[in-house]
Amino acid sequence: MTVNQQYALDAYRAAQRGETAGPAPGLHDWSAVRELRDYQRFAAVLAGRPAHGRIRAALARRFSGRAAGC
Template sequence: MSAIEQYLIDTYRASQHGDPMPPPPGRDDLAVLHAAREYEQFRAVLDGRPGGHPWRAALRRLTARR
């Protein structure tokens, strides 16, 4: 069963029982990724490592003039 099919079943069930509708699939995906990245940066600072974004640091190293 796909996520859309499960969402449709849950929506139907919620409407039959008078419960609030469930959020559509994928609505909070970007927020979860952002929170995970912030948590990893927080852990890096606590461990004494640089807390910046690792992709930015790698890009800076690659584009630095020598």
């Protein structure tokens, strides 16, 4: 059973009982991703690391030596 089928079944059951259905699957995915990113930035600042550009700097360090050898 897919997520959408399960949601449809749950919404039907909730309607039969007179209850409100839960949120649709995927409705809050982007807000969860943003909250995770904000938390990681906050934790980085508390640890004394820079909050912005960490991924770009890590990739530059990792692949800087390989670009010249290609």
